[in-house]
Every structure is written in C-alpha cells, then in structure tokens.
Amino acid sequence: MTSRGGFTGPGRDLAAEDRLELTSVGVDIGSSTSHLLFSRLELERRDGRYVTTRREQLYASPITLTPYRGQRRIDDQRLAAFVEEQYQAAGLARAAVDTGALILTGVALLRDNARAIADVFAAEAGRFVAVSAGDQLEASMAAHGSGAVALSAQCDGVLHLDIGGGTTKAIICRSGQISELMAMDVGARLLAYDAEGRIQRLEAAGRRLGQTLGLDLAIGHVISETERRQLAEAMVEHLLGEVSVAGRTHHSPLLRTPPLHDRSGISAVTFSGGVSEFVYGRAQAAFGDLGGPLAEAVRARRHLLGAPIVDAGGSIRATVVGASQYTVQLSGSTIYVEPIESVPLRNVPVLAPRFELASPELDPQAIEQAVRAALRRFDIASDSGPLAIAAHWHGSASYRRLDAFSRGVLGALDGHLGPGRPLVLVFDSDVGGLVGLHVRQELGLAVAVVSIDGLELREFDYLDVGALLPASGAVPVVIKSLVFPSRPVAASAGRIGDGEDQRHGYQQRQRQDAEDH
Numbered sequence: 001m002t003s004r005g006g007f008t009g010p011g012r013d014l015a016a017e018d019r020l021e022l023t024s025v026g027v028d029i030g031s032s033t034s035h036l037l038f039s040r041l042e043l044e045r046r047d048g049r050y051v052t053t054r055r056e057q058l059y060a061s062p063i064t065l066t067p068y069r070g071q072r073r074i075d076d077q078r079l080a081a082f083v084e085e086q087y088q089a090a091g092l093a094r095a096a097v098d099t100g101a102l103i104l105t106g107v108a109l110l111r112d113n114a115r116a117i118a119d120v121f122a123a124e125a126g127r128f129v130a131v132s133a134g135d136q137l138e139a140s141m142a143a144h145g146s147g148a149v150a151l152s153a154q155c156d157g158v159l160h161l162d163i164g165g166g167t168t169k170a171i172i173c174r175s176g177q178i179s180e181l182m183a184m185d186v187g188a189r190l191l192a193y194d195a196e197g198r199i200q201r202l203e204a205a206g207r208r209l210g211q212t213l214g215l216d217l218a219i220g221h222v223i224s225e226t227e228r229r230q231l232a233e234a235m236v237e238h239l240l241g242e243v244s245v246a247g248r249t250h251h252s253p254l255l256r257t258p259p260l261h262d263r264s265g266i267s268a269v270t271f272s273g274g275v276s277e278f279v280y281g282r283a284q285a286a287f288g289d290l291g292g293p294l295a296e297a298v299r300a301r302r303h304l305l306g307a308p309i310v311d312a313g314g315s316i317r318a319t320v321v322g323a324s325q326y327t328v329q330l331s332g333s334t335i336y337v338e339p340i341e342s343v344p345l346r347n348v349p350v351l352a353p354r355f356e357l358a359s360p361e362l363d364p365q366a367i368e369q370a371v372r373a374a375l376r377r378f379d380i381a382s383d384s385g386p387l388a389i390a391a392h393w394h395g396s397a398s399y400r401r402l403d404a405f406s407r408g409v410l411g412a413l414d415g416h417l418g419p420g421r422p423l424v425l426v427f428d429s430d431v432g433g434l435v436g437l438h439v440r441q442e443l444g445l446a447v448a449v450v451s452i453d454g455l456e457l458r459e460f461d462y463l464d465v466g467a468l469l470p471a472s473g474a475v476p477v478v479i480k481s482l483v484f485p486s487r488p489v490a491a492s493a494g495r496i497g498d499g500e501d502q503r504h505g506y507q508q509r510q511r512q513d514a515e516d517h
Helices: 076-090 111-120 135-146 148-152 204-212 225-243 291-300 364-377 399-412 432-442 506-516
Strands: 019-029 033-046 049-060 099-105 128-133 157-163 168-174 177-184 191-193 199-202 266-272 323-330 336-338 345-351 388-391 423-427 449-452 461-465 476-483 494-496
Touching (some): 049 076, 076 111, 128 135, 128 345, 135 148, 135 168, 135 364, 148 177, 177 225, 225 291, 336 432, 399 423, 399 432
Parallel strands (some): 019 099, 099 128, 157 266
Antiparallel strands (some): 019 033, 157 168, 168 177, 323 476, 345 461, 461 476
C-alpha cells in the first residue's frame, strides 16, 4: 500500500478493503514510569478476518519517570508535554495516528489521575482503546508481551516475573496459556532517593518492610547503600519464598493476591518490567531507586529459582501495546437486541471465559465460576462500563442447556449490569437470538440485552457494535485486537550467564544449565 487515507475517515469503507496499513501508538502510564511505542501495521484479510502480515516499529520513546504533584497525584501538564514531545520526535501528527491503546496501571488508575490522563488524550477518544489494568490484567499483558506465553508453547512451564516500580507479578505459563498468577508489594520504587541518598518517595509497603528490618525510614532520611541492599535482599527473599518450588508454606505479608498453587514443572524463568533491564544486563545507570540492588539480589540467588533465566525479548516494554489490529465482521442474523437503542456500542472489552460446553448437561455453577475467573483475570470492577462475554458454543441449544448457561452468566454478572451497562453476549455459532430471548423472557432480565453470533473473538479483543441493519437483521462489528510487540521466541531467547546474554537454542540452554548445577 503506497498511500494511506485516514483510517477513521468517514469515506473509508473498511469492509471493502483486503489490505490495510495502520499507524498506531501504545501508551503505558504507570506508577513509576511512562513511555510510548509507535508502530506501523500491515494487515491482510484472510477468511473474513484481518491478519497482521508485517509490523514495523517506528519510534520508541524514552522511558520517563511518571511526573507527580505530591505523593499520589500525577502531574497531567508535565505528562501532556512529554506525550507531545514524543509525537514530534516520531514525526507524527496526532491526527495521523489511526488507532492505539492507552494502558493505565497502579496510581494512574486512581479516579482523579484517570480523569486527568483522559483529558490529555481527549482528541483520540473513540480511536483509542483505554485499558485500566489492575494487578491481574497487567500481569496477563506482561506475560504475553514479554514472550513468556509463546515460550511456554515450546517447552515445559515458564515462570514469568514482571518486576516494576511498585509491584511484582508472578505468572506461570503452560502450553501457550496463562495457568495462574499472583502479585506482591515488591518493586524498585517502593523507595526513591536523590543524589545525596535523601528519601524523596516512600510507599507504605516500603516503610513496613523497613520496620521488619529495624530501619526507621521516612521522607528526608538519608538511606545508606547497605540499607538499600538490605531492603532489596529482603524483597527478593519474600519473592523467592512464593515462586520457587522449595518456597515457604507460611505466605508473605507482601502478597496482594492469593498465592500460587502449583509451582512445579518450571523449565525457564523470564523477566519484564524496569528491573528486568538490570537482570538482563542492559541497564547500567542508577535511577535513585532499588532497581539495581533488586536485580543483583535476583542474580545472586538465581539458582534458587530452579530453572535457567531466559531472555524472551519483551523486557521493560512488555505491557506497551504496539497496535490495535482491526477486523470487520458482520454478525449472524439470528441475534437479539432489545431495545434497539442499545446499539451502537464502542470499545467494549471482550472476556473469553474458559467454558466447558461439550457436556450434554451444563452446570450453572461451573459457568458462573468460569465467568468470575475471567472477571478477576481482567480486573473488571462492578462499576465499569459494558463488557462482552464470548463463548464457543458446543452441542444442542436445548431449553435446559440454554437455561443453565444463562443462569450461570447472570449469576456471575450480578452487579455488573444496569443502566448504560447492557448484557452483551457473543457466540461463534447461531445461538445468539435464543440466548438473548431466554434471558429476557424466561429469566426476566430487565436491562438491555445485546446477544449476537457468527463472530470469532478472543481475549484482548474490543468491540464496536453498530446499529441494526434492517435489511439483513444483522449488525456490523469492528473488532480491535491488541497486538503485543514480542519477537519470535525460538530465534531470540537466550540463557543468562554471569553478566552475558548467551544466545542459544532452548534445548542447548537446558543441557548447559544441567552442567552448571
């Protein structure tokens, strides 16, 4: 494609194009750092769905410390200036960017901060997917973006550690999927200090950890190098107690989520987040925090992880989404939309619960548990906007099976539905109309219902649902898929030695590790 019109231009017929070229930006704003990643994506339509055929990174911004006014209020004016500088450095006008994703984590999720950040990106409203990522969703995105999930499809279990400024996420990946995850108050910027070692920022978790070590930490206190090392080593001890096979049975008070259940069968350990740059030896400069000491403590105890440290390529930018990949599909005609004014809908996040629908009899409680697990995995709060439940339907659409499925879904979504928050169900086969009719008429659901079918969806998809087409009884659906910037793992993964990134194949790394230990 030699030229490109505006993707959002009113005259552009996306459904008629077989090949697309999109310019996108991923923006990651967190408690500690913020950065942008600009990409160009080429897509071709195959079997009714666009497939990414080429992705080119155009510009990666410097990684800046998130600016603050006070302890917890993000300075939106300084943030806006940084963002504008990066657009200029990338040589792109904001109107020239077709799409993107805005990822908010940590302190950025606080109501006042989120509102101020939304104002910074007000001009992109509608074109950008805005993702509020709590512990679980941020962990999932880091595992995908780092390459850990892909690596787990090539070997046994992979333990991924995303060590950032405020928290650490531990994710176990097996057979190309996330098996389980947890989060801890372990991070480089639980404490930050100036050039004289005077503490400028101190999180509650850092203060509590210091007290257990007999350190009286406070803003303005000068912290010695020995004390920094003590704090870092204590954090790593807590972390190893939760992730290693021979870890503790009495769980750490630093846990933010339930602990991991099955830590066995791990054959590789990968890292992302700011501290990963030190673990992999790519960063040398200090940033007035505990990043360097944390990495030193990890490397000194890497034998306790029980598996080699592998570089899968994602590192600090693992949660920056490179692009939103667009697809246009037309729903089936066996759908249910009531009232008609319920559509259009924009940027609706898709949950793909791990339903077991092959059995002749469906268990409403199992259905409910699957949806609740997906809600936790994506940090969906009860006061969030609309969300879509996607299901791959198996078997007959008998009354009993429809009833069990519907009751299970509604049980899990109690508190998530209401004015402006319709029930949105999406199926790949033609049961949308039957399920919608059942929840409305048989179960008496009073809120709006949008139940559509004939669509293929996955997690990390977002939906735009258009108005009903009178002639066909269908609705047009734009599907936006988050695309993670990870390299092919088999070609790029390397085992970490003493300060060197050794580039070998995975089996060779396993043999070498066996010789080392």
